[in-house]
Amino acid sequence: MQWDLGLQGLAVLAAMSLGFGVAAGLLVGRDLAYRMWALGITTVACFGFGILTSEVLFGWATEEDLQPNIDGLSSDEVLLSSLLVTVVVVLVMRYAARRRSVRDQARRRA
Template identity: 50%
Template sequence: MRWDLGIEGVGLLAAMSLGFGLIAHLIVGKGVTRWLWLIWAIAYFVAGIAVSELWFGWATEEQLQPNIDGLSFDEVHLVTLAGLGAALIARYVVHRKRRAGHRPGTPVP
């Protein structure tokens, strides 16, 4: 396997990661750590590299279009879909605990 992710591809993935982190933080809402956006962004970035370079790393540039400096752009959107699903589940869990009377910062019994 050859890693062919260039600077432009890494930059695009980093921008997508930061945007996704902020959106996921808005979806989940308050009641969680204020660094949630950064955690989501790092997870998105790592998963994006894994999808682009490991899962679809075998495919040629012609097979994966659009390919932006080695980044399999459309395939990385699989991470977006999975991440949005995870953010919605996290929102449900956080708000369910809040409705049950659990206040943030107190231990869960």
């Protein structure tokens, strides 16, 4: 297997990951702490899964097979994997926030 992800591909992947992180931070809820956690978790997860998707899952494909290909980055496939990662992180964070809120309300009543 040949890793052919260049600096421009890494920069595009980092920008896409940060964009999805910001989107997750905006979608996760009102609490600033949850927004920051969602931003960080989503950014790191999207970057990791982006490398995995581009270089491991689709590393065998040629540049003609995968269009658009930005300096070795299979951008369409990475966008799809990042979208899925973002949806999972947002759903898990919203579930955790709701569960914490219910638990806190139960403690106040007791």
